[in-house]
Amino acid sequence: MLHLVPSPLSQKTPKAPLLQADLHLVQQCKVWLVENAKPARAALGDFNMPVAIRDLQILEISKLDLNQRSALIEQCKAGEPIAVMSDAGCPGVADPGAEIVALAHKMGCPVNPLVGPSSILLALMGSGLNGQSFRFHGYPPLEPAQRDIWIKQTERESKSQNCTQLVIETPFRNDKLIEALLKQLSDSTLLCVGWDLTGDDQFIQTKTVANWRKQPPAPGKLPCLFLWLA
Known part of the structure; x- marks a missing residue:
């Protein structure tokens, strides 16, 4: 499943943006498709990831061509949970994450928008x-x-x-x-x-x-x- 993960809105005083009940879902994700890598790494620091952030695959969406995006969606369909995250707030809203979500729908991959700040x-x-x-x-x-x-x-x-x-x-x-x-x-x-x-x-x-x-x-x-x- 493709998890759509909200990130903190405030850059000065970030606060954990997820419901506690959803935290285990994002902790399973080792592949992260993001707007920009630096704020993504900062946000991941609030998620108590079970592995070091440096060991996660953090990929900027703008740098992925269609073949790479499609391969990742196929990987997700095959059973590996993948996360999409914006620089701030909800992915897919005024955000390049929408392109990944649209491709997921086209390829028949289920998506899971998580509750968080917009x-x-x-x-x-x-x-x-x-x-x-x-x-x-x-x-x-x-x-x-x-x-x-x-x-x-x-x-x-x-x-x-x-x-x-x-x-x-x-x-x-x-x-x-x-x-x-x-x-x-x-x-x-x-x-x-x-x-x-x-x-x-x-x-x-x-x-x-x-x-x-x-x-x-x-x-x-x-x-x-x-x-x-x-």
Whole structure:
């Protein structure tokens, strides 16, 4: 079975991300398909693995071609449990792990998503915005003019459909996105900003854009989520 293993969200103060009842499943996995090896090794340190981490096979998904991926899925179908893990949070959500899961389905390999923290759902839970109709966009457009047009479009969609909009951003671009959101969104639109979710410096707050302009949020370089509802 292909186990989809959540990893800690906070890089500053990581916390064990798995249910105790699931720990034995991941401890059986000697092959790990991951987004990046360094954070994967750090996360594995919280799983009380029965063998040394250096003895595990930790493979970055982006470096595996289709033949290598297929061989690993066949290996999994033959009876060896294999784990998929993201840099932070749930694998397969805004994450290259989805490519492995899709291939597993295509090849008839069972998958097992394990319970763990999702920054998207935690932010939505803590926002007080509409949790029955929401849209996760991943990353906003990179080019500033396109991004500004896109922000306006998502606000119109939010208003017409009563739909919460969610995005993530590369941490070093947090300040630029905040500046754009406060400039392009209407005064009355509700904006939630959250960072370091599950960590010691966790922050999540919802205000109108007009109120945020008085004192803009300052996440610095921490991983951040942005949600708005017009």
